[in-house]
Amino acid sequence: MDLKAFFKLSYGLYIISSVSGDLDCGCIANTLQQVTAEPPMLSIALHKDNRTTRAILESGKFCGAVLTEEADMNLIGAFGFQTSEKFDKFGGFSSERDENGVRYVTDCVAARYSCEVVDSVDLGTHIMFIGKVTAAETLCNDPVMTYDYYHRVVKGKTPAKAPSYKGEDVKADEPAPAKASAEKWQCAICGYIYEGELPEGYQCPICGVPASKFEKIG
Ligand SMILES: Cc1cc2nc3c(=O)[nH]c(=O)nc-3n(C[C@H](O)[C@H](O)[C@H](O)COP(=O)(O)O)c2cc1C
Known part of the structure; x- marks a missing residue:
């Protein structure tokens, strides 16, 4: 299909x-x-x-x-x-x-x-x-x-529970796997966790918000 x-x-x-x-x-x-x-x-x-x-x-x-x-x-x-x-x-x-x-x-x-x-x-x-x-x-x-x-324009993402979800929507800009000892950051909007130093210009791969919306949790 x-x-x-x-x-x-x-x-x-x-x-x-x-x-x-x-x-x-x-x-x-x-x-x-x-x-x-x-x-x-x-x-x-x-x-x-x-x-x-x-x-x-x-x-x-x-x-x-x-x-x-x-x-x-x-x-x-x-x-x-x-x-x-x-x-x-x-x-x-x-x-x-x-x-x-x-x-x-x-x-x-x-x-x-x-x-x-x-x-x-x-x-x-x-x-x-x-x-x-x-x-x-x-x-x-x-x-x-x-x-x-x-x-x-908003550059938003679609989560898996939406009927219109396409797997690649989220996977496309998934960050590279982080090193084991890396720091942890959590998106305050959707809860997504990023491990490692947040790259410049980083955007949440789930909801699309910028790095400024991430809080350090570890
Ligand atoms: C752009 C977008 C479209 C969505 N469309 C639907 C939809 O049509 N049906 C659905 O069940 N969930 C859809 N969702 C997902 C729900 O909004 C999401 O699962 C939400 O967290 C459920 O909240 P609740 O558990 O408080 O009901 C969509 C989310 C986004 C961001």
């Missing part, structure tokens, strides 16, 4: 959020799309291991927020490379709670859609949720982030 053929698909970039008891959950996804107009319905494909997926299964609700081009790796790294189980993703950003009690980010967000799940499909690694939109709102008219813009 020609895996490069999948690069021809185009997407936007979204934060999908939900709530699980007291825990506000959210993750980055590129797979949100409108599937019907009357009634307005959206679909979203989320990995079964995502904490947000479990929250949607429990609550039957989710909110989709459309990211603008202003969204940087602090926002995308927090929501796309960490888990809501261990990390308060909403802490550093402005947010609101929708009519269903689901929190959604308002920073660098052009619109939000609040949904109630009406169906779901087990896709093996992922679950596709079909959500009926119960409220929708435009937050700003700034240009929205496309998946192409994310790769080309």
Whole structure:
């Protein structure tokens, strides 16, 4: 199969959020799309291991927020490379709670859609949720982030849990193996650990942030 053929698909970039008891959950996804107009319905494909997926299964609700081009790796790294189980993703950003009690980010967000799940499909690694939109709102008219813009301009990466993940995306600029006694640095955005002296101009191979975002851990 020609895996490069999948690069021809185009997407936007979204934060999908939900709530699980007291825990506000959210993750980055590129797979949100409108599937019907009357009634307005959206679909979203989320990995079964995502904490947000479990929250949607429990609550039957989710909110989709459309990211603008202003969204940087602090926002995308927090929501796309960490888990809501261990990390308060909403802490550093402005947010609101929708009519269903689901929190959604308002920073660098052009619109939000609040949904109630009406169906779901087990896709093996992922679950596709079909959500009926119960409220929708435009937050700003700034240009929205496309998946192409994310790769080309933001120079962001795609983690393995995204349906659009291509193995080579991460392996392409993996650093050379380090010497055993080397120092250790950790990316504050996605948690990636680099062993050895950080090279000049180094960028995290997972989330793409510069060396200044790394903290020395050993
Ligand atoms: C650019 C990008 C696109 C992504 N697309 C998806 C997606 O469509 N579906 C999915 O399940 N995860 C996707 N992810 C991965 C999740 O955002 C990531 O696994 C997140 O850490 C899950 O957080 P949670 O455990 O708090 O739910 C994407 C991540 C990035 C950075």
